[in-house]
Amino acid sequence: MHMIGRAALAVRRLFPALVLVLALSGGFVFAQAQQEQFTPQTEDPETFPEGDGRDDTFYTCSACHAFKLVASQGFSRERWDETIDLMVDRHGMAKPEAKDREIILNYLAKAFPPKASPRGFQNPFLKQ
Amino acid sequence: MTKRERSLEELYRDDPERADALLYNRKTGTSRRGFLGGTGVAAMGALVGGSIPFAQNMPVGLIPAAMAQTPAPAAPEKKGPTYLNFPGKDKGLVVIGDRPLVAETPEHLLDDDTTPTSKFFIRQNGNPPEAAGNPDSWKLTIDGEVNKPVEITLGQLKKNFKPQTLRMVLECGGNGRSFFSPPTSGNQWTNGGAGCAEWTGISLSNVLRMAGVKPSGIYTANYGADTHLSGDAKRLTLSRGVRMAKAMEPQSMLVWGMNGKPLENVHGGPLRLIIPGWPGSASHKWITKITIRDKEHDGPGMTGTSYRLPIRPMIPGTKADPKNFRILESMPVRSIITSPANGNKLAAGTRELKLRGAAWAGDLTVRQVDVSIDYGQTWIRTNLSQPKNRFDWQRWTANIKVPSDGYYEIWSRATDQNGKAQPHISANWNPSGYGSNPFHRIAVLIG
Numbered sequence: 001m002h003m004i005g006r007a008a009l010a011v012r013r014l015f016p017a018l019v020l021v022l023a024l025s026g027g028f029v030f031a032q033a034q035q036e037q038f039t040p041q042t043e044d045p046e047t048f049p050e051g052d053g054r055d056d057t058f059y060t061c062s063a064c065h066a067f068k069l070v071a072s073q074g075f076s077r078e079r080w081d082e083t084i085d086l087m088v089d090r091h092g093m094a095k096p097e098a099k100d101r102e103i104i105l106n107y108l109a110k111a112f113p114p115k116a117s118p119r120g121f122q123n124p125f126l127k128q
Numbered sequence: 129m130t131k132r133e134r135s136l137e138e139l140y141r142d143d144p145e146r147a148d149a150l151l152y153n154r155k156t157g158t159s160r161r162g163f164l165g166g167t168g169v170a171a172m173g174a175l176v177g178g179s180i181p182f183a184q185n186m187p188v189g190l191i192p193a194a195m196a197q198t199p200a201p202a203a204p205e206k207k208g209p210t211y212l213n214f215p216g217k218d219k220g221l222v223v224i225g226d227r228p229l230v231a232e233t234p235e236h237l238l239d240d241d242t243t244p245t246s247k248f249f250i251r252q253n254g255n256p257p258e259a260a261g262n263p264d265s266w267k268l269t270i271d272g273e274v275n276k277p278v279e280i281t282l283g284q285l286k287k288n289f290k291p292q293t294l295r296m297v298l299e300c301g302g303n304g305r306s307f308f309s310p311p312t313s314g315n316q317w318t319n320g321g322a323g324c325a326e327w328t329g330i331s332l333s334n335v336l337r338m339a340g341v342k343p344s345g346i347y348t349a350n351y352g353a354d355t356h357l358s359g360d361a362k363r364l365t366l367s368r369g370v371r372m373a374k375a376m377e378p379q380s381m382l383v384w385g386m387n388g389k390p391l392e393n394v395h396g397g398p399l400r401l402i403i404p405g406w407p408g409s410a411s412h413k414w415i416t417k418i419t420i421r422d423k424e425h426d427g428p429g430m431t432g433t434s435y436r437l438p439i440r441p442m443i444p445g446t447k448a449d450p451k452n453f454r455i456l457e458s459m460p461v462r463s464i465i466t467s468p469a470n471g472n473k474l475a476a477g478t479r480e481l482k483l484r485g486a487a488w489a490g491d492l493t494v495r496q497v498d499v500s501i502d503y504g505q506t507w508i509r510t511n512l513s514q515p516k517n518r519f520d521w522q523r524w525t526a527n528i529k530v531p532s533d534g535y536y537e538i539w540s541r542a543t544d545q546n547g548k549a550q551p552h553i554s555a556n557w558n559p560s561g562y563g564s565n566p567f568h569r570i571a572v573l574i575g
Binding site for chain 1 (some may be wrong): 210214225226227229306307308309310311313315316318346356357360363364365428429431432433434445447448457470471535558559569570571573
């Protein structure tokens with residue numbers, strides 16, 4: 001681990017070179033498309049409820065979509081379990097190993113339990 | 129330094145190998161299997177907005193600069209809607225999700241007879257392709273159960289067939305999902321995953337006839353140029369289809385124009401399908417290929433509980449049995465109040481409300497729209513217009529007397545040509561939240 005850590009540290013110094021490679025390769029096409037592209041809001045795991053497995057869950061889900069989509073919903077553990085199946089069966093997510101699934105499920109069930117929909121009809125005159 | 133940088137930095141500093149495994153399944157050795165199943169570099173490419181050349185040389189534990197130097201800081205979770213900031217789009221659209229981009233049109237912005245492109249909802253499933261440099265060279269392939277596979281460019285479609293323009297509703301299959309109780313999975317639409325635009329193109333049947341669908345060809349399988357959110361080119365983001373009878377309807381179209389302008393990239397330009405009346409996902413954007421199949425299509429979005437409804441009603445909130453589901457075809461009847469806006473304050477002494485709205489019913493027409501200002505105790509019939517053409521929405525108006533100042537809720541309820549009306553609450557609960565079409569409900573304050 002220590003060796004890998006040091007190696008990583010060493011390659012950090014190559015950052016400017018990598019930036020250049022990225023800029024040269026992708027820059028041209030990207031600039032052309034940029035006008036019609038949308039820049040999503042950067043997300044940070046720390047803005048979501050604390051708990052064991054938060055980072056693992058955050059990076060697993062946000063590999064594809066904004067984590068806000070997860071955080072905007074609230075389910076029982078059983079329904080979160082079913083949602084992971086939906087991600088695997090419908091959306092092509094790699095099936096997580098049992099122990100990873102457990103970590104994710106524990107976090108989701110605790111951080112995002114069933115709640116009333118934050119959308120739907122809300123009395124407009126009771127808003128803060 | 130933004131918070132995002134610090135947290136990524138920390139993750140990598142503490143254990144770069146694990147960080148890589150977690151984020152991208154980039155593996156250094158044989159010991160650790162990450163969560164993401166071997167799509168690492170593609171996923172990373174998607175995040176930094178382009179492919180990463182020489183990826184195999186990129187050392188493990190290295191954060192791509194485009195991510196590490198992301199300029200936009202993370203915003204704290206805030207209450208209330210996030211409004212869309214997108215070139216050419218109305219700032220009143222509400223962002224439901226920003227990766228992939230999903231934005232709905234609040235009902236009061238659907239007050240135009242024809243929904244302007246600036247107000248039209250956005251629903252991306254994957255990463256949209258780059259805007260086409262030369263739209264007329266865009267290629268469409270028809271293959272599968274046909275006598276003669278067709279490969280045709282957009283330029284040829286425009287030249288060889290007679291174009292038509294129809295005003296038709298396009299509606300997301302999950303429209304109304306947020307009204308379900310208990311809540312269901314997916315983007316939490318209110319009623320704003322819908323709009324009614326002028327679509328220009330040709331009947332899909334022209335091209336299907338050109339290819340000659342064999343008697344064995346009973347279903348379409350639609351493929352587009354958008355890519356899976358993971359960045360993995362081998363995974364499909366969505367591939368749905370429809371029964372041949374629906375595909376052959378004259379209003380099922382290959383579309384290159386929207387509201388008199390070339391179809392924009394964000395709405396599937398240069399070429400998309402419009403399969404009116406059915407869930408929007410059947411109207412594939414950036415369409416590149418339609419494969420005719422000899423059985424019901426089974427691509428992503430066709431199976432399980434996706435775009436499907438329970439056959440036998442299930443207990444809300446319980447585990448679904450996929451065998452008990454059928455494909456959602458025609459969308460259900462829906463009405464919206466487009467004026468006044470929810471939350472409007474009216475001058476004291478106002479005794480008449482001028483209401484405007486719209487109603488539509490998937491494959492069917494709307495027979496009547498009724499409104500109530502007393503929580504459904506009494507209903508008042510509205511003046512309902514006829515559709516311009518099949519699949520157009522129907523606009524309605526009503527002038528309603530109110531007895532006093534105070535808080536009023538206005539409810540609207542449409543009834544389709546078969547006598548089926550919108551229910552008070554979302555019916556036929558299903559875990560992915562389809563078919564939710566309760567009354568539209570707004571509140572106004574007089575005085």
